[in-house]
Amino acid sequence: xxxxxxxxxxxxxxxxxxxxxxxxxxxxxxxxxxxxxxxxxxxxxxxxxxxxxxxxxxxxxxxxxxxxxxxxxxxxxxxxxxxxxxxxxxxxxxxxxxxxxxxxxxxxxxxxxxxxxxxxxxxxxxxxxxxxxxxxxxxxxxxxxxxxxxxxxxxxxxxxxxxxxxxxxxxxxxxxxxxxxxxxxxxxxxxxxxxxxxxxxxxxxxxxxxxxxxxxxxxxxxxxxxxxxxxxxxxxxxxxxxxxxxxxxxxxxxxxxxxxxxxxxxxxxxxxxxxxxxxxxxxxxxxxxxxxxxxxxxxxxxxxxxxxxxxx
Numbered sequence: 001x002x003x004x005x006x007x008x009x010x011x012x013x014x015x016x017x018x019x020x021x022x023x024x025x026x027x028x029x030x031x032x033x034x035x036x037x038x039x040x041x042x043x044x045x046x047x048x049x050x051x052x053x054x055x056x057x058x059x060x061x062x063x064x065x066x067x068x069x070x071x072x073x074x075x076x077x078x079x080x081x082x083x084x085x086x087x088x089x090x091x092x093x094x095x096x097x098x099x100x101x102x103x104x105x106x107x108x109x110x111x112x113x114x115x116x117x118x119x120x121x122x123x124x125x126x127x128x129x130x131x132x133x134x135x136x137x138x139x140x141x142x143x144x145x146x147x148x149x150x151x152x153x154x155x156x157x158x159x160x161x162x163x164x165x166x167x168x169x170x171x172x173x174x175x176x177x178x179x180x181x182x183x184x185x186x187x188x189x190x191x192x193x194x195x196x197x198x199x200x201x202x203x204x205x206x207x208x209x210x211x212x213x214x215x216x217x218x219x220x221x222x223x224x225x226x227x228x229x230x231x232x233x234x235x236x237x238x239x240x241x242x243x244x245x246x247x248x249x250x251x252x253x254x255x256x257x258x259x260x261x262x263x264x265x266x267x268x269x270x271x272x273x274x275x276x277x278x279x280x281x282x283x284x285x286x287x288x289x290x291x292x293x294x295x296x297x298x299x300x301x302x303x304x305x306x307x308x309x310x311x312x
Contacts, residue, residue: 008065011058020045021054024066034199039066076105076134081117086289091156091281092149093122093135096291099145099268104133118150125150126157137161138171138235143255143268146173146291147276159281164235172275173230173240174219174293176300177249178259181226185217188243192236201256202238204246212236214243222304223311225252229274241269252300264303266296 007027015023024036024045036054043051044067047058058064084096095114097103102113110116118125118135125135135150137160151157163169193209195201213233220227226249230240241257244250250258254269264270277288293301 005068006065007068008063011060011062011064013060015058016060018058019054020047020052020056020058020064023058023064028066039068044068076110076115076119078120079111079116080120081112083117083121084291085121086147086291087287091152092160093118093152094147094149094276094289097140097145097148097273099143099266099294099296102142103139103148104136114148114150122152124152126152126154138164140273141238141241141269141271143253144173144271144273145294145297146273147171147289148273149276149278149289151281156281160278163278167233169276169278171232171235171273173232174272174274174297175228175230175240175244176252176270176297176304177226177228177244178252179224179226179249180221181216181218181228181247181249183218185215188212188214188216188247190243190246192239192242202236202242204242210234210236212239212243214240216244220301222308225304227301240271264300266300270297270300272297 009027011023021033021037021040025031025033028036039045040052040054045052046065047056047062084098085093086096087094097114102109104115105113115134115136122135127134135152135157137149137151137157140146140148149160151160160169190204190212191206191209192202192212193205193207195203196205196207211234215231215233217229218226219229232239238256241251241254245254245257252258252264252270253262253266258269272293273291274293275288275290277286279285280287
């Protein structure tokens with residue numbers, strides 16, 4: 001028996017002894033176990049008419065009902081937010097994203113994003129990623145500044161996505177990291193997946209992970225810091241930040257992967273998307289876009305250069 005927002009089933013003999021959240025996961029494979037646990041914690045799962053807990057061991061003939069609250073439609077509105085546009089035509093728009101701006105709306109954060117700004121500026125954006133992420137082909141973390149491209153139509157979107165997938169589009173980042181990197185350059189080849197104990201973080205792990213490769217080159221050395229150029233060979237979540245922490249040189253100011261003690265006045269990690277190269281989706285022309293170092297990172301470099309001179 002079921003209604004528009006409720007599903008009910010009876011536990012079989014074979015299912016007896018199974019945890020409630022595990023049992024529900026087998027019945028609703030499209031939902032994650034963590035999401036189901038939230039539904040249970042909200043009191044929306046009843047066993048024989050009474051709300052139950054995730055660790056309840058199901059018994060044969062138990063009647064279990066789960067109520068799904070209807071999803072509220074989300075309207076992503078256009079907002080008149082200034083954009084630093086590096087290039088624009090009928091196919092693509094390239095922007096220098098400021099630190100602190102979220103790329104696309106997500107739960108609890110539907111305003112002030114790059115998408116909100118693009119919707120106000122552009123009459124058309126590709127719809128491949130749906131209403132929440134129109135035009136977005138790749139992303140930058142909220143507190144990473146620099147070059148990002150968005151697609152204005154589906155043809156451009158598919159072309160750019162293919163270039164990123166095949167690694168023919170190239171992305172270079174500039175970062176200020178803790179410590180003095182001994183090598184002039186190197187390759188970090190370490191798979192990334194969800195952190196085992198903190199699901200909001202990523203970590204180098206060989207369990208449920210994906211290949212992740214970052215190339216780095218030292219640009220300038222300071223007493224206890226290094227300016228590096230990083231080139232992504234893959235594009236995993238928080239890749240540069242986790243890889244630099246993994247080799248013992250976390251990004252300055254990183255709230256997730258850096259040291260707790262802050263030395264510089266920067267709102268987030270000192271990481272900047274400095275360069276993006278790609279082929280134009282329609283003409284096939286090689287294109288290179290660059291964004292200058294933001295003022296907060298430039299100020300840190302100036303402080304480090306002064307300190308280095310004083311040390312001599």
